[in-house]
Amino acid sequence: MKHFKFDDENIPFHDGESVAAALLRAGKWRFRETRKTKEDRSLFCGIGHCFDCIVVVNGEINQRACLLEADEKLSIRKQLGVN
Amino acid sequence: MKPLRTEVVIIGAGIVGAMCAYYVNRAGLKAIVIDRGTVASGTTGAGEGNIMVSDKSPGPELELALKSRDMWFEVAQDLGNEFELVAKGGLAVSRGDASSLFELSNSQSVAGVQTKRVGASEIQELEPFISKAIQNGVHYPQDAQCQPMLAAAHILRQLQRRGLEFIGHQEVLKIERKSENLTVRTSTLEIQSDFVVNAAGTWAGEIARLAGSELPIMPRRGFILVTAPLPKYVNHKVYDSDYVDNVASSDADLQTSTVIEGTQSGTILIGASRERVGFDKSISVSVIQRLARQATSLFPILAGAQLLRVYNGFRPYSPDHLPVIGADSLIPGLYHCAGHEGAGIGLSAGSGKVIAQLIKNEIPIVNPEPFSPARFQMAYL
Numbered sequence: 001m002k003h004f005k006f007d008d009e010n011i012p013f014h015d016g017e018s019v020a021a022a023l024l025r026a027g028k029w030r031f032r033e034t035r036k037t038k039e040d041r042s043l044f045c046g047i048g049h050c051f052d053c054i055v056v057v058n059g060e061i062n063q064r065a066c067l068l069e070a071d072e073k074l075s076i077r078k079q080l081g082v083n
Numbered sequence: 084m085k086p087l088r089t090e091v092v093i094i095g096a097g098i099v100g101a102m103c104a105y106y107v108n109r110a111g112l113k114a115i116v117i118d119r120g121t122v123a124s125g126t127t128g129a130g131e132g133n134i135m136v137s138d139k140s141p142g143p144e145l146e147l148a149l150k151s152r153d154m155w156f157e158v159a160q161d162l163g164n165e166f167e168l169v170a171k172g173g174l175a176v177s178r179g180d181a182s183s184l185f186e187l188s189n190s191q192s193v194a195g196v197q198t199k200r201v202g203a204s205e206i207q208e209l210e211p212f213i214s215k216a217i218q219n220g221v222h223y224p225q226d227a228q229c230q231p232m233l234a235a236a237h238i239l240r241q242l243q244r245r246g247l248e249f250i251g252h253q254e255v256l257k258i259e260r261k262s263e264n265l266t267v268r269t270s271t272l273e274i275q276s277d278f279v280v281n282a283a284g285t286w287a288g289e290i291a292r293l294a295g296s297e298l299p300i301m302p303r304r305g306f307i308l309v310t311a312p313l314p315k316y317v318n319h320k321v322y323d324s325d326y327v328d329n330v331a332s333s334d335a336d337l338q339t340s341t342v343i344e345g346t347q348s349g350t351i352l353i354g355a356s357r358e359r360v361g362f363d364k365s366i367s368v369s370v371i372q373r374l375a376r377q378a379t380s381l382f383p384i385l386a387g388a389q390l391l392r393v394y395n396g397f398r399p400y401s402p403d404h405l406p407v408i409g410a411d412s413l414i415p416g417l418y419h420c421a422g423h424e425g426a427g428i429g430l431s432a433g434s435g436k437v438i439a440q441l442i443k444n445e446i447p448i449v450n451p452e453p454f455s456p457a458r459f460q461m462a463y464l
């Protein structure tokens with residue numbers, strides 16, 4: 001199976017799967033922390049509207065995990081506030 | 084149903100209605116604010132929250148803006164600043180020949196605006212992420228910002244503890260003058276009062292007509308782009324100096340100029356477009372593209388930013404770009420406070436104060452003559 005990186009761990013995925021789906025299947029539901037109160041956030045709307053599922057992808061913040069197709073080239077980090 | 088009775092009925096719970104309510108309440112008058120929707124369901128909930136003195140040329144509007152800006156801070160002191168009011172300062176930049184920007188700022192400083200010319204290195208200090216190509220600008224420390232929806236809601240909530248009544252979800256359908264009274268009717272309510280203040284923003288013309296008068300207020304559409312929360316890339320309200328010409332223009336066609344500011348929730352707001360297309364709510368991709376392109380050329384770091392959403396609103400536009408503040412020429416007891424176009428947040432405090440002073444027969448904080456509804460009503464007298 002193919003994998004992408006999420007905070008130093010290898011996450012397996014099926015072709016065509018979203019990053020959010022692969023993360024949830026691997027039990028990684030904490031996608032990010034909110035800016036002020038540092039609460040955990042995960043998938044919410046699942047269709048690109050709410051921006052709750054944002055992660056850092058190859059160094060770029062605010063990328064929606066629910067819209068992003070999983071790929072071996074992705075190195076993903078949990079987003080902490082706006083970092 | 085038994086009619087309600089009060090001294091002043093204020094139609095519209097946008098920021099202008101809220102500020103009218105504040106000063107009418109301070110003047111000791113009993114008042115009811117009524118809106119067909121919720122608080123800030125009109126243009127106040129569809130714009131930005133800049134309280135600007137920098138985008139106005141010397142004249143009656145600037146005079147009102149300077150007073151109104153300081154009054155915003157007095158309101159925050161009195162009711163508590165629960166609406167993100169902060170004097171963050173404005174930065175107007177010029178991409179080409181800066182002579183018209185400097186000419187404007189010279190005349191503004193004579194009129195009492197604090198201005199400071201800034202060159203490339205000072206601009207980089209004020210805005211580390213701005214394009215290195217920017218050589219000339221003017222820093223305006225008095226420019227402030229608030230969150231207008233929170234402001235309108237907070238003001239009206241606090242005023243209810245001071246005796247104000249707020250009625251939402253009731254559309255005014257009729258305004259009648261009988262002997263010494265004005266009667267405002269909705270489908271289920273009848274409210275009698277001595278005075279009615281029309282603070283219905285872009286819809287103020289309809290309210291005037293319901294009362295048997297006339298007021299030429301029209302919509303001027305504007306789009307805002309909202310980014311996902313970002314690090315503090317933008318410190319001031321930063322805008323292209325051609326913005327000032329666009330604001331003053333009467334052209335119906337699309338005009339855009341770059342206006343960028345951060346908010347306390349981390350989003351960055353990108354404007355500003357102006358076009359007269361009636362109440363057309365549809366989203367125009369070409370306007371959005373144009374705004375995004377202009378913004379990223381001023382702040383290249385925004386090129387990779389994600390947009391959370393895009394929205395539009397309808398500025399209440401009067402033919403001479405000045406708000407309409409004062410007594411109706413035809414209907415005794417009816418006052419108008421509307422037509423503030425793209426400056427209604429900034430001008431709201433001063434405008435509300437003028438309305439309260441006119442109702443109380445006091446000398447207003449500014450000469451009310453240039454704002455008088457009479458300038459549009461002569462033909463109907």
Ligand SMILES: Cc1cc2nc3c(=O)[nH]c(=O)nc-3n(C[C@H](O)[C@H](O)[C@H](O)COP(=O)(O)OP(=O)(O)OC[C@H]3O[C@@H](n4cnc5c(N)ncnc54)[C@H](O)[C@@H]3O)c2cc1C
Binds near residue numbers: 304
């Ligand atoms: C994109 C954009 C950006 C802007 N940016 C700024 C800015 O940075 N700074 C600034 O100062 N200004 C800005 N403005 C302008 C500002 O938003 C308006 O001037 C201001 O909100 C007008 O406030 P108002 O209270 O007069 O009108 P509104 O907020 O529209 O309130 C009028 C109210 O009247 C109610 N109403 C209408 N008809 C009836 C009826 N028959 N019965 C009962 N109620 C009725 C409506 O429901 C509405 O709530 C911007 C506007 C836009 C569109």
Ligand code: FES
Binds near residue numbers: 053066
């Ligand atoms: S879950 Fe809502 S945008 Fe991804």
